[in-house]
Amino acid sequence: MAGHPSYYIGVDVGTGSARAALVDQDGNVLSESTYNTTTYRLESDSHIFEQSTLNIWSSICSAVKDVVAEAKVAPEQVRGIGFDATCSLAVVDRQGRPISVTPGGGFVPGERNIILWADHRAEEEAKLINGTGHMVLDYVGKTMSLEMEIPKVLWLKRHMPSEVFADCQFFDLPDYLTFKATGSKARSNCSLVCKCSYVPPGVDGSKDGWQASFFETIGLEDMVKNDFEQLGGIPGKNGIVLTAGQPVGEGLTLEASEQLGLKVGTPVGSALIDAYAGWVGTVAAPSTNSRDEERDNKPSLLNSQNRLAAIAGTSTCHCVQSPEGILVDGVWGPYKNAVFPGMWMNEGGQSSTGQLIDFILDTHPASSKLKEESARSGKNPFQVLHEILETLRESKGLSNLSQLTRDLFIYPDLHGNRSPLADSEMRGMIMGQELDRSLKDLALKYLATLEAISLQTRQIVESMNVKGHRIDSIYVSGGQVKNPVLMQLLADTCQVKVQLPSSHSASVVCGSAILARFAAEVSESLKRREEGGGTGIQSQDQAERLSFEFSEHLWQLMTKMTKPGTFVYPGEEQGLKRLLDVKYKIFLESIEVQRKWRGMVRDAM
Structure with a gap:
């Protein structure tokens, strides 16, 4: 009006x-x-x-x-x-x-x-699809997720x-x-290209977007006969696809x-899929910190390619845009026109992050003690845990929290791996378990879980950068933004700056x-x-x-x-960097050993 x-x-x-x-x-x-x-x-x-x-x-x-x-x-x-x-x-x-x-x-x-x-x-269905070797798999990191x-x-x-x-x-x-x-019934390009095996016309010889040979191969031939009406139709014929x-x-x-x-x-x-809305709501934010380069204060669509949006809630999605399509094995995409026409997106992800943290806390013998202490003190459970960890660090005269878990390691894929392994059979692991039911042990398990999430984020970022992305910052949104220990660990582990949005809930x-x-x-x-x-x-x-x-x-x-946020920077302590580098090597070796053990059992059976 x-x-x-x-x-x-x-x-x-x-x-x-x-x-x-x-x-x-x-x-x-x-x-x-x-x-x-x-x-x-x-x-x-x-x-x-x-x-x-x-x-x-x-x-x-x-x-x-x-x-x-x-x-x-x-x-x-x-x-x-x-x-x-x-x-x-x-x-x-x-x-x-x-x-x-x-x-x-x-x-x-x-x-x-x-x-x-x-x-x-749909685990068996995903295996069937991935066995086809069809070209649609080239646009989901070569492996289609059962999700x-x-x-x-x-x-x-x-x-x-x-x-x-x-x-x-x-x-x-x-x-x-x-x-x-x-x-x-108009569909969004984001949903179709990211989740529905749609390859935009003009990409890799695609004519209609929908790949008839793929649907016929996997047993959905009736959809081809009906011009994909059940999925929204063929654009320009019986459907319309919007950016x-x-x-x-x-x-x-x-x-x-x-x-x-x-x-x-x-x-x-x-x-948009929620992760991509998080990208829209964060990556155009100007920087207000003098430590950042001038270009960050005048963000452009092109230099958004350096900014990884991490939407961190129950799970975490990692979205980055680029002017050219970049294939990263085990990372979804490249998706053309997912947000901007002519631009490409890749999406990494962790199936369980917030959900994983909750599971570790809820299943520990000291879970009820944590709730009691939270109620008694009037502090939320995470504040209670952070205070326990800080007290432990000070009492031992340590320079950083990660030294508390030097001999405790958690591998985080309790619900399978989304990226970059694309392996739904991966499971969680704990090394360094003790006969300890105390609140202190719960705090240490919690810290090891945050480290595991951060180490896996590093693996995803490195997998993207080695293929041609140039990620130098992570723009976080979602409920996990409220966790200062996790945010600092992300910066320290990935050795990039992490932007916290002006509002964790609204991004x-x-x-x-x-x-x-x-x-x-x-x-x-x-x-x-x-x-x-x-x-x-x-x-x-x-x-x-x-x-x-x-x-x-x-x-x-x-x-x-988009409102400017605040940055968390990697710490300058070299000892912490060396420790996290070693933990990252352990993280990668744990993948190899789990797959080796799984193969040994499979051979025996």
Whole structure:
């Protein structure tokens, strides 16, 4: 509205919650609201992780209404809404009704219709896919993860009644949210290229994006016959694929607007997977520290290639952009157009980080003692542990915390390895275990876990740099930002500066708010031009032309709306550097020995 302030809403659906934030044109967060979401498990099968689109959408609606009411903003002043979500598989029928995906549950209409990213049921399907040697594997680091969507779709094909499977639509969760909001089946390039075995036209001879020979080889030939309608269709024929933030459909439908408490037709930005929204919300931040080079104070799209975004929550994703595609074995990508048209992204990852820390704490004999001490002192459990560690360090006269765990080592892949080994069979290891049930022992195990996460991050960064990336800084977002010990360990272990965002909780959701503003301003431009008679994108040709036309504008919004953070620098103590270098060698050797032992057992059986 002319003459009135404009606001934008970002929505972030993480593994355990749905968050909304209302931001102004300068990227200031005016209000936030978060609702927990439900994850369903099976006691009989630890591989199963399921969620519900009904539960998630309800949580989103409540959060969006909260932020508008709290900020006392009129719905018509909200000019755009953007979504990001985990890369989980949402399954609905042709009418958009949820279809249950629970093994043994009959695959009937039901609430549990999302196979969460962490679900590992599709192990055999991933092995089959990786055995094909198809060229699509060149764009997922040569090994497709069982966490991606096509192995899960194939699992459903093998287990669902054929008539039920044929009636299903399959969405990466970010795309489901824009479908729910707008009624448009347009898909995001991010979701398709990163998780759905889609190779953008023009890459490696790809014509339609979807590789018919791949789907026929693995047993999904019916999708080829139906022009991939169940996955969103062929762009330019029966589907449309959008780059980040491009307006979807004609904005919010009447039903969605009423549920969200917003105006009908409010522009909706093409969504991103949550890790990529974290990249959007962090890497354009200017530096405010005199120790940094001048270029950091004037970030450009090109020099963003030096900045690795680490989105650290339940798991951790590591995203970096480059002007050319770089193949890194065991690291997902290179993905063309994942965020910016013509640019490429690689994505490394750790399947369990926050989840791993919680597991180590929850399963230790002193777990109850930690909770009691936390309640008694009024400090959170991590503060209690950090104080115990600092007291131990001082009492022993040590110069750094890592000397406390000189003989204690944890290898972190309790839930398999995502990057750079791409080995779902890897498991955790502990060396240096003692008969100790004390709170002190829990603190040491906790510290060794943080070291393990940091050492694996170094392995991912080095794997990327040796292939041609030039990463010299890590831009962290997510809940783990609040952990100062982990942040310092990342800097010390990787020997790079680590940027902490201005708000640990808002970086990802602010990335989606930037997409919301981008969608609003592209829609306004289309309305002025009267292209196609509406504010939405009407064809694939138009989508591709506009993606390049407005590419620099998206970067400008990122630099304008991203707040500067603070840096953590590697320490200067040479003894600590030598110790962490040795621990890194042990980390790498532990991979070799685990694989050797696994092979010995396999040979014996």
